[in-house]
Amino acid sequence: MLTVLLILIPFIAGLIAFGLKGSGPKVLGMISSLATVVIAIGTWCTFRTTPDSLNFVANWIPQLGSQFRVGLDGMGVMLCLLTAIASLLVFITIYNRNYEKANAFYGLMLLSQAGLTGVFTAFDALQFYIFWELALIPVYFLCSFWGGEKRIAVTFKFFVYTFLGSLLMLVGIIYIYFQTPDHSFSFASFTGANLNPEDQKWLFWLFFVAFAIKMPVFPFHTWQPDTYEQSPTPVTMILSGVMVKMGLFGVIRWLLPVIPQGAAMWSDVAIVLCIIGIVYASCIAMVQNDLKRLIAYSSIAHIGLMCAAIFANNEQSLQGVLVQMFNHGINIIGLWIIVEVIQNRLGVKNLDQMGGMAQKAPRMAIFLVIISLANIGLPLTNGFIGEFLMFSGLFQYNHWFMAFAGLGIILSAVYTLGMIQKVIFGQGNELTETTTDLQPGETLALSLVVIMVLVLGVYPKPMLDLVSGTSEVVSKLF
Template sequence: MLTVLLILIPFIAGLIAFGLKGSGPKVLGMIASLASVATAIGTVCTLQADPKKLSFVTNWIPQLGSQFRVGLDGMGTMLCLLTAIAFLLVFITIYNRDIERPNSFYGLMLLSQAGLVGVFTAFDALQFYVFWELALIPVYFLCSMWGGEKRIPVTFKFFVYTFLGSLLMLVGIIYLYFQTPDHSFSWTSFTSLQLSMGDQKWLFWLFFVAFAIKMPVFPFHTWQPDTYEQSPTPVTMILSGVMVKMGLFGVLRWLVPVLPEGASMWTDVAIVLSIIGIIYASCIAMVQSDLKRLIAYSSIAHIGLMSAAIFAHNEQGTQGVLLQMFNHGINIIGLWIIVEVIQNRLGIKNMDQLGGMARKAPRMAIFLVIISLANIGLPLTNGFIGEFLMFSGLFQYNHWFMAFAGLGIILAAVYTLNMIQKVIFGEGNTLTDTTTDLQPGETVALSLVVIIIFVLGVYPQPMLDLVSKAF
């Protein structure tokens, strides 16, 4: 029942939020996010004690052989915990912000959370597809209603990319459905299929393209930097911290188990595309002056490494990906919180117009340095162990792939340290001299991020134990 509650809490709260006025929506959002975190922690404890209690099955569309089938293993539990923490951090950060039409904003945010949790808990392919769309539709409206000046064309591009990817995946799901002996959409029926190599060869691309767009992996990434730049920063936090994990999750839950021979056949192609994305995105990040675009391209590089490690098809690489999905989500949200603070205070995100902020906002400067170093995998931070495992997995598969992917670490250090230098060090100016340090809510959110960074950096075993229960 806890698994169902993870979906119902934000879904019901989101519907209620649409009818509230004044401060009601943000208070409800905070309550719902706290309840979601508590429930997610409950699922972690239950997974250790009795995993069967996290499964729930009931009839949904029996005429089509589809059931409402939810459950959690280590991967799903970890991603639901990440989702709950991410929305809590977002709501804490923006609690004192004046948001236009707050009832619609918080309602759509909570519905998006329900969709995300639905994706991570689904063990029925049709149900997975429905929640996949449910998670995306609110984000489309959030971006188009609260985004930047170019939000309409950018949001349209985002919609076209994701819609085409979803359509390809739906075609693949329907084809697999008709191959099952019992005409069922269940994950068990799909993974039990004995498909020919010819079928797996083309089915692989229907699912891979859909998931690659969502991650995104080169060359399906072009929607991402523009969307991140034009989206309201709270929505960008969810897009980069949680929603991109839908693609990685889809590969691990559905693509590789259902089409193992197809995934094995196209492994080198998938890894090469991922590595091209790492180097390409890192090089573009090095020349960016816009903070949001820099972080957007850095996210493409990080996700590219995770994608490459998945297709190494070994335990170390997969364990590293599972661990890094959580750590990357926490770290990237921390960076977006600081971008939100800077943009809210000064109304700019151009690094060339910043500088010297360490004197006026020392707490923010300290948080920025810690989170940035964690994001590039400094030892004793949470980003280190996941990257180490992923590179070990790639090395086991092909040491040349590991060597080229490793260039991303060097490039990441260059653009990250350059960003730190331009934003908080150097001489101030008339604009940055007017800034103020973090407010209490922002301090709390960033403190939670830093605590997670050091706890999992020094002692990652609890998270490793959790993700070891995947599948």
């Protein structure tokens, strides 16, 4: 029942928020996010003792062989916890912000959280697809109504990409459904479907393209920088911190178990695309003057490494991916919180218009340095252990792949340290001279991020233990 509550609480709260006025929506959002964090922690504790109690099955559409089937393994627990924490951090950060039609804004944010949680808990393919769409639809409206000047064109591009990807996945789901022995959408039936190597050869691309768009992986990435730039920053936090993990999750949960031979056939091609994306996105990030676009391209490079490590397909690389999914989500949300603070204070995103902010906002400067160093995988920060395991796994698979992917570490350090220098060091200007330091809510949110950065950097064992079962099972699939 805990698993169902993770979906129901934000879903019901989101519907209620549409009818509230004044400060009601933001208070409800805060209460809902706190409740889901508590329940997510409860699922972690329950998973360690009685994992079967996290499964729930109910009749839904029996005529189609589809049931409402939710459950959690270590990966699901981790991603539900990330989703809950991300939502809480967002609501803390924006609590003192005023949004036009706040009831709709908070309602859509909560519905998106419900959809994301549904994706990470679904063990029925049709249910997975419905939640996949439910997570995306609110984001479309959030970007359309509260985005930047170019929001309409950018949101349309985002919609076209995601719609085409979802359509391809739906075709694959329907085809596999008819190959199952009992004409069922259940995960067990899909993994036991009668798919010969030729079927898997083309089915792989239906699912991979859908998941690659969501991550995104080169060359399906072009929607992402524009969308991150034009979306309201709280939405960007969810997009980059949690929603991109839908693609990685889809590969691990559905693509590898259901189409293992197809994945084995095309793994080298997938890794090459990921490595091209790592180097390309890192090089583009190095020449960016727009802070939001720099972080957007940085995210493409980090996700590309995670996707490459998945297809290296050994237990070490997969465990690194699963740990890094959580840690990257925390780190990138921390960076977006700082972007929100800077944009709120200065009204600009151009790095050339910043500088000297350490003098006027020392707390913000300290947080920016710590989170940025975690984002490039400095030892004793949470970003290190996942990257170490992923590169180790890639080396076991192919040392040349690891060498080229490793360029991302060097380039990441270049553009990240350059960004730090331009934002907080150097001489101030008319804009930065009037900057004020963090407000209490912003300080609280960033403090929580830094605590997780340092604790999981020094002692990553709880997270490694949580995902070890998933990495062990998946690594034996092909």
